[in-house]
Amino acid sequence: MEFANVSERQAMSPELAVSTVIFALRDELRDGEPTGRRTLWLPLIRRTREPFRGQWALPGGPLGVRQTLQDAAAGNLRATTGLAPSHLEQLYAFGGLDRSPAHRVVSIVYWALVREEHPDAPQLVKDPHVAWFPARDEAVIDALAFDHAEIVRYALWRLQNKVEYSSIAHRFLGPRFTLAQVQDVYEAVLDRRLDAANFRRHLRGASGIEATDEYLHGGKHRPPRLYRYAGDAAVVPQETTNTEEQRDRS
Amino acid sequence: MEFANVSERQAMSPELAVSTVIFALRDELRDGEPTGRRTLWLPLIRRTREPFRGQWALPGGPLGVRQTLQDAAAGNLRATTGLAPSHLEQLYAFGGLDRSPAHRVVSIVYWALVREEHPDAPQLVKDPHVAWFPARDEAVIDALAFDHAEIVRYALWRLQNKVEYSSIAHRFLGPRFTLAQVQDVYEAVLDRRLDAANFRRHLRGASGIEATDEYLHGGKHRPPRLYRYAGDAAVVPQETTNTEEQRDRS
DNA sequence: TGAATAGTGTCTTTCAGACATTATTCC
DNA sequence: GGAATAATGTCTGAAAGACACTATTCA
Numbered sequence: 331m332e333f334a335n336v337s338e339r340q341a342m343s344p345e346l347a348v349s350t351v352i353f354a355l356r357d358e359l360r361d362g363e364p365t366g367r368r369t370l371w372l373p374l375i376r377r378t379r380e381p382f383r384g385q386w387a388l389p390g391g392p393l394g395v396r397q398t399l400q401d402a403a404a405g406n407l408r409a410t411t412g413l414a415p416s417h418l419e420q421l422y423a424f425g426g427l428d429r430s431p432a433h434r435v436v437s438i439v440y441w442a443l444v445r446e447e448h449p450d451a452p453q454l455v456k457d458p459h460v461a462w463f464p465a466r467d468e469a470v471i472d473a474l475a476f477d478h479a480e481i482v483r484y485a486l487w488r489l490q491n492k493v494e495y496s497s498i499a500h501r502f503l504g505p506r507f508t509l510a511q512v513q514d515v516y517e518a519v520l521d522r523r524l525d526a527a528n529f530r531r532h533l534r535g536a537s538g539i540e541a542t543d544e545y546l547h548g549g550k551h552r553p554p555r556l557y558r559y560a561g562d563a564a565v566v567p568q569e570t571t572n573t574e575e576q577r578d579r580s
Numbered sequence: 581m582e583f584a585n586v587s588e589r590q591a592m593s594p595e596l597a598v599s600t601v602i603f604a605l606r607d608e609l610r611d612g613e614p615t616g617r618r619t620l621w622l623p624l625i626r627r628t629r630e631p632f633r634g635q636w637a638l639p640g641g642p643l644g645v646r647q648t649l650q651d652a653a654a655g656n657l658r659a660t661t662g663l664a665p666s667h668l669e670q671l672y673a674f675g676g677l678d679r680s681p682a683h684r685v686v687s688i689v690y691w692a693l694v695r696e697e698h699p700d701a702p703q704l705v706k707d708p709h710v711a712w713f714p715a716r717d718e719a720v721i722d723a724l725a726f727d728h729a730e731i732v733r734y735a736l737w738r739l740q741n742k743v744e745y746s747s748i749a750h751r752f753l754g755p756r757f758t759l760a761q762v763q764d765v766y767e768a769v770l771d772r773r774l775d776a777a778n779f780r781r782h783l784r785g786a787s788g789i790e791a792t793d794e795y796l797h798g799g800k801h802r803p804p805r806l807y808r809y810a811g812d813a814a815v816v817p818q819e820t821t822n823t824e825e826q827r828d829r830s
Numbered sequence: 831t832g833a834a835t836a837g838t839g840t841c842t843t844t845c846a847g848a849c850a851t852t853a854t855t856c857c
Numbered sequence: 858g859g860a861a862t863a864a865t866g867t868c869t870g871a872a873a874g875a876c877a878c879t880a881t882t883c884a
Contacts, residue, residue: 344645346596346686395594395684399675423673423688425649434645436596436688438673510836528874530837535872551834552882760863778847780864785845801861802855 344425344434348402349390349478351421351441351485352411353465355502355518368518370465370489372482373410374474378459381431382475386463388482390437403440412455416501417443421485429477441485443501466521493519497537500559508546508554509533594675594684598652599640599728601671601691601735602661603715605752605768618768620715620739622732623660624724628709631681632725636713638732640687653690662705666751667693671735679727691735693751716771743769747787750809758796758804759783 351372358369374386389410393402400418407415418440425436447454463470465486471479493499499515500507513529533539538561545553601622608619624636639660643652650668657665668690675686697704713720715736721729743749749765750757763779783789788811795803 343596343642346593392593393675393686396677398677399673399686420673423649423670425643425688427646427648436643436649438675438686438688508836525874525876526836527838527876532873547882549835550883552836552880554836758863775847775849776863777849777865782846797855799862800856802853802863804863 344436346393347390347435347437348393348399348406349388349437349439349481350403350406350410350418351388351439351482352407352415352444353441353485353489354444354462355446355515356462358464358518368514370486370518371462372465373460373462374470375410376459376461377475385473385475386461386470387475388439388478390439393438399438399440403442406440407442407444410455410460411444412453413444413447415442416445417498421481421488424477424481426477437481439481439485441488443489443498445502445504490519490521497539497559497561500539506542506544506546506556506558508556510554512539512557594686596643597640597685597687598643598649598656599638599687599689599731600653600656600660600668601638601689601732602657602665602694603691603735603739604694604712605696605765606712608714608768618764620736620768621712622715623710623712624720625660626709626711627725635723635725636711636720637725638689638728640689643688649688649690653692656690657692657694660705660710661694662703663694663697665692666695667748671731671738674727674731676727687731689731689735691738693739693748695752695754740769740771747789747809747811750789756792756794756796756806756808758806760804762789762807 353370353372355368356371357364358367359365373389375389377383377385377387389406391402391406393399397405399420403418403420404415407413407418419442421439421441423436423438427434429435429437465471465482471482473479474482493516499512499519502515503511509530510526512533513524513526516529517524538559539557540560542556542558544556546556547553603620603622605618606621607614608617609615623639625639627633627635627637639656641652641656643649647655649670653668653670654665657663657668669692671689671691673686673688677684679685679687715721715732721732723729724732743766749762749769752765753761759780760776762783763774763776766779767774788809789807790810792806792808794806796806797803
């Protein structure tokens with residue numbers, strides 16, 4: 331089959347794009363001041379073109395012919411944050427007819443975790459059209475372009491589920507961490523307080539976290555023991571191993 | 581941007597297709613004779629064109645511009661079996677570079693459950709290029725076209741996971757069923773025997789299954805009580821509600 | 831020594847596996 | 858009555874929530 335131009339071609343098959351929901355853990359702010367807690371933040375991009383010009387949207391773009399889905403998602407992430415993902419996983423393919431006015435676009439969406447960085451770390455992208463927002467700020471999320479509010483909420487829900495049965499919490503952290511830091515991650519993701527004793531027992535049992543001989547000094551009081559993750563160290567799962575995401579409750 | 585022809589256009593964006601893995605429960609056969617147990621079967625389509633001409637493949641096809649992903653998946657199912665899905669859910673988007681020789685194709689794959697039908701039921705599609713196979717027959721699955729073996733195995737794994745924490749087992753069955761029938765579904769999907777007493781207690785607790793006043797007569801011995809599913813009756817989840825699949829263990 | 835955080839022990843409830851037991855139907 | 862399947866009861870151990878308690882560091 332041959333087609334005279336792109337319009338005819340477009341009549342046959344929808345556009346294909348890849349977008350990425352990126353989460354990081356940062357200090358929670360109230361009235362501009364840190365509360366002492368941590369929360370989930372995500373980077374958004376301000377649209378400079380119609381449709382939804384001026385509104386915030388998820389990073390994304392068309393998929394190249396010689397580009398895997400994962401590569402495209404990691405590319406979104408690098409372009410937006412300058413960082414590499416410590417976790418990257420397919421979320422869902424969104425294919426509703428009216429996600430975008432005029433065009434029909436199918437978006438394959440990934441979600442990613444990145445390690446916390448100081449907001450003024452040198453490798454972070456400095457771009458007036460990129461900004462970080464609290465992932466649970468309803469005013470921000472509801473105002474997103476396209477169906478991105480729905481996508482962000484779904485990604486948040488997936489992250490919550492995954493943290494409960496899988497050990498990905500450490501991917502927000504560095505190679506050495508205290509159990510209190512892991513608990514901070516859980517509390518930020520699940521958005522509720524956990525009992526330290528039970529949480530500690532839970533971690534000892536079911537996850538690939540093991541104690542080291544080191545302790546974190548420099549705090550104000552008793553230094554906590556440092557732990558490390560002892561599972562497979564693969565930062566980015568392979569395209570061919572979709573041994574991921576499966577336990578969403580319906 | 582304008583393009584002179586489809587080749588140029590294709591250089592910009594991969595093809596987009598939708599395929600569907602369809603499961604039904606049927607009598608298990610050994611040497612052509614029923615064993616008394618049930619197992620999972622799936623319908624496959626024999627390819628009549630290159631590539632992989634003559635090999636079996638999952639039903640699928642290109643996505644139309646005004647067609648939702650779910651509609652395309654349900655269309656696969658109807659064309660292959662003549663049946664409507666009692667469950668339909670997105671599985672994964674497969675986007676490896678070399679899934680298909682020469683072309684770059686991204687496939688968004690769904691998985692579906694259909695109620696058991698007698699293999700010679702009138703509404704079933706009669707097509708020499710369609711045949712049903714046991715879903716765990718490694719010789720069949722390994723010989724599938726493209727990366728469909730990987731896809732089928734992933735779908736099976738998802739179905740197993742889902743049946744353990746969700747109540748979809750009844751979607752293999754009619755509106756009224758006995759607990760033994762539900763147990764048969766679980767045993768076929770999980771591929772192991774379950775203790776009837778514990779299984780019964782499990783069902784009473786966590787799922788939307790409730791007893792009716794009816795009993796199934798006509799058996800050889802004590803007639804079992806009939807149950808029904810009391811949850812939401814939606815046969816096909818909405819495109820916009822992805823409250824699905826999330827608990828895969830990684 | 832006291833404040834603050836790190837870390838342990840124990841009681842209780844819930845739930846799942848193992849398995850013995852009773853119930854009802856048809857032949 | 859006996860065979861077969863349906864359905865219930867009970868014992869046990871694993872895991873999670875609640876919460877009291879001990880340990881170690883710094884100021």
